[in-house]
Amino acid sequence: MLTDLTENPTCIECGLCREVCPVFQTQRQEEYSPRGRAILGYAGLQTLVFYQCTLCRACRAICPVEHDPSGETLRAGLISAGIETEANQLMIANIRTYGNPFGPLAEGELPKTLTCC
Ligand code: SF4
Numbered sequence: 797m798l799t800d801l802t803e804n805p806t807c808i809e810c811g812l813c814r815e816v817c818p819v820f821q822t823q824r825q826e827e828y829s830p831r832g833r834a835i836l837g838y839a840g841l842q843t844l845v846f847y848q849c850t851l852c853r854a855c856r857a858i859c860p861v862e863h864d865p866s867g868e869t870l871r872a873g874l875i876s877a878g879i880e881t882e883a884n885q886l887m888i889a890n891i892r893t894y895g896n897p898f899g900p901l902a903e904g905e906l907p908k909t910l911t912c913c
């Protein structure tokens with residue numbers, strides 16, 4: 797679901813979401829936290845960091861103002877601006893060409909790499 801950013805409650809930068817975000821738990825850098833993502837979004841920056849989100853919405857569940865991480869909306873903006881990871885481009889191309897995200901596979905063959913955005 798795409799979030800209308802004009803109706804999204806403003807992040808008050810309390811930081812509660814950092815402790816429930818699985819991405820921040822592994823990266824431990826503010827730019828990967830929901831709060832950091834909100835700040836980057838308010839600054840109008842379009843960055844590959846927005847792809848570093850599982851879309852789990854655990855941050856929204858704990859957020860006192862119910863700020864929506866709006867990951868889908870931010871990614872849609874990136875795609876519109878032509879900002880994509882190489883892995884994402886390859887995955888989409890494979891789906892279009894081979895009908896799967898991995899590329900050409902023989903019957904029963906396992907993919908050598910797992911492709912994700
Ligand atoms: S997104 Fe919500 S929980 Fe996270 S810093 Fe902003 S107001 Fe606090």
Ligand code: SF4
Nearest residue numbers: 817849850852853855
């Ligand atoms: S929706 Fe994204 S930013 Fe929010 S907790 Fe999940 S991974 Fe973190």
